[in-house]
Amino acid sequence: MKLTADAIVIGGGLVASAVAYGLTRLGLKPVMLDEGDVAYRASRGNFALVWTQSKGPGVPEYQQWSRLSSDKWSELAAELQSETGVDCGHRRNGGIHVCLSEDELAKRTQVVEQLRAEAPPGRYRAQMISRAEMLKLLPAFGPDVVGGAYCPDDGTVNPLFSLRALQRAFSARGGRYFCDSRVSSIAAAPRAFTVETASRSISAPRLVLAAGLGNKPLGEQVGLNVPVRPVRGQIIVTERLKPVLEYPTTYIRQTVEGGILIGESREEAGFDDTLNHTVSQTLAARAIRTFPFLKQVGVVRTWAGLRVMSPDVYPIYEQSSAYPGAFVCTCHSGVTLGAAHAFEYAKAVVDGHLPEKLGRFSSRRFDVQARH
Amino acid sequence: MASILGIFCAANFGLRTLLTMDTFELAIVGAGPAGLAAGVTAAALGLRTVLVDEQPAPGGQIYRGIEAASRHPDSARVFGEDYMAGADLVRQFRASAVKYLPLSQVWQIDRDRNLWIRGANGVTAIGARQVLLATGAMERPVPIPGWTLPGVMTCGAAQTLLKSAGLAPSGRIVLAGGGPLLLLIAAQLMRAGNPPAAILQTSTNLRRAIAHLPRFVSSPSYVRKGLGLVAELRRAGVRIERGVGDIRILGETRAEAVEYIRAGTRRREQVDLVLLHHGVVPNTNLALSLRCEHEWNDAQHAFQPRTHAGLGSSVEGVLVAGDCAGIGGAKAAELRGRIAAYNAATNIERISTDARDRQCAPIQRELRPHLRARPFLDAYFEPPRDLLAPVEDDVVVCRCEEVRAGEIRRIVTEQSCPGPNQMKAFVRTGMGPCQGRLCGLTVVELMAQTRGVSPGEIGYYRIRPPIKPIALGELATRAQEK
């Protein structure tokens, strides 16, 4: 079947859905091409923080980009709620980073101070807090907690409901979503792309690669260097509890439904997304040190997801110079950056050029490193 | 960035945990007929074998409580000869060299084939060269209006209470659904002293079944048993309503009445207890958590692990036998358990393939008549479409997360959804403690019917460990701490 569209977005996760929804907000009628039900889906395996307090020491552009998105998440959530009736579960009541040793505390203090120094005055609002202050926020902290950091700008969403809402709103605004549509090839010319799947051939003047780990091979077909690799993370979720953790922490939080999410590990394991039991044990043990009450709480599920990681961990935003109109949008913080992608990145795609503030995230930075 | 993501875990220090672990040549999960027969056979071949089961005594669900029951004079009369036949198998098992771990739940089998077990002494782990999954069957969910109310159970639940505890329901009982077990359980309740007020049988599908009739009647024991049960129930005055549709259970805080349509007329029965049943399906969560490939069995309307002739699954070192590999009944399960044991012995080069084939040939011959009746039963008692996928929007499909049929259908029609895993993400079906056991097939059928494709094309949930509940403190337990 042959189709034409205003834009083609390859991917079906939070990054793709946010950009695709953003395109529909600007009046485009794009097509979104998703894989099947059991693709590697970082959107279904993440920790759901909308987080700024630790983002980008040494890279102020990243700190600012993360904060911009965090600031705009309320607007995105409200808009999606009114368009779809789905509550994205966005809460922005502050977040805590927990330190379990003096060493961790010293390292974290350094990160917080550096980030504050690199931010415009008054914009970075995280601060180190004592154990006593931690206990005032969450009395459930265990004796091993020595202190930590607190940032009033941090929060969480329900990433699954956010994905559902973005896709629903995208369809409602005239976007067309196709699942089971793995891309087999891309024929590229400047501002003219034809994407082939098993059952369709779709042409459009704009192309956005937002397929996570799939961006690497896809990018090669349109002159984009996207050196991403999988980094495995594991998450544990418990049975539902009555509200006990009012604030999220970096590795442990209570969902709106009541379950406790425990993450996240970091492991180089290629495309293997099976569980490493030793990692589960480590995560569980550290969670119990943080909140001793968790020892008795029942585990419902554990799972592993593959993060989409670039060599320097920062996003890759680029327009192909060989084939203008082809963009790539990839990062490992698709939740935090969701609002920035929906509002800002989509606009850049429509404008036909990326704004200067995203220049730091060009994939050309990896070429420079390669020449050294 | 490492400091942001925090915990960095070395991939290979799990090896250390293996050193203190007991390792077996064959580990069997499940003490029903398949597991027991496999254990007896494997031990006779000299395999160092362990059998892990969550119940306090061997027998599985079909021979539940058989040891205690076989010592009671009423058992044979109430339960019948097929049940009592299990006593002999259990005796052989008890006399074998198999290490038996009762009251032990396997909550994870990791990728190194270590079985993680929660038992009376907390969490332990054992290693295995070959693993046999013999996790049996469970009753197919029967999602109808009111099925979540107290005062509604499965027929199997009532039978389990009778076999294991000698408990029978008092008051006015109605059985509803289909399948051969429905009549058997009605008869057992009657013999135990409280005959059901009525049996509501859904329409049978003779048209689909007719082609299999000749092979079915050549298995005379099935025909004789079925007719015998009907006669026995009728003699006792039990009303059997045939061709019943649109069954719904009414009540606020418990079941008070059941309504149905028969011959175009809506009828109502007052009830104290409704027992639902519509056949059994493979209990596959452990196999799924191991990522064994599964295939759709269109005759049985269920997924089952893909197995080859040696009963091996798609995962190396993991075999599957008994009803969890496709429904065949107790006797077939026992025979397939024996075949699996020979194959496990061959896989670790304990016996030659020639010896295995010699030993298995007569078992295969014995197996054939037991499988011969199955296609007719599967077709004749095929669940009606509206039981596989509720028509009414407010029927609860996912009991744990309280997700209703309409919500699932709406996702499929309004925004498209690649499959049950994305559905799980969107509406939380299968995210509760039962991990999809009670909603998985219904969600798949709903998606399939709404899209007009086969359930096999829809696929199934990915199942994650722990597949049995454990506390976080137990997950944190390392093997060497046992």
Place this chain on the structure above:
Amino acid sequence: MFKRVIEFEGPVLGVVINGRECSVPASFTAAAAMLASEDGATRETPISGAPRAPYCMMGVCFECLLEIDGVPNQQGCLVPVAAGMRINRQRGARTV
């Protein structure tokens, strides 16, 4: 309500069901003991508070979740009774 109609041999022991002392055979599970002494709901769901009671009795449905010896969300149909065991109905989500 369930009544004992076949008396399999074996010891009897004392348990406390919803605060009431009862004697039950040692072969009972906690869920069987509950069904033999109480009618109606044995728990309320953590989401809507809907009444539920044991459904499958073989460990797959998780409807028989009970508070046993102070620990909530135990699968009552898989836990054999023990002398002095306290078995209670439960309401809603677990508190910690």
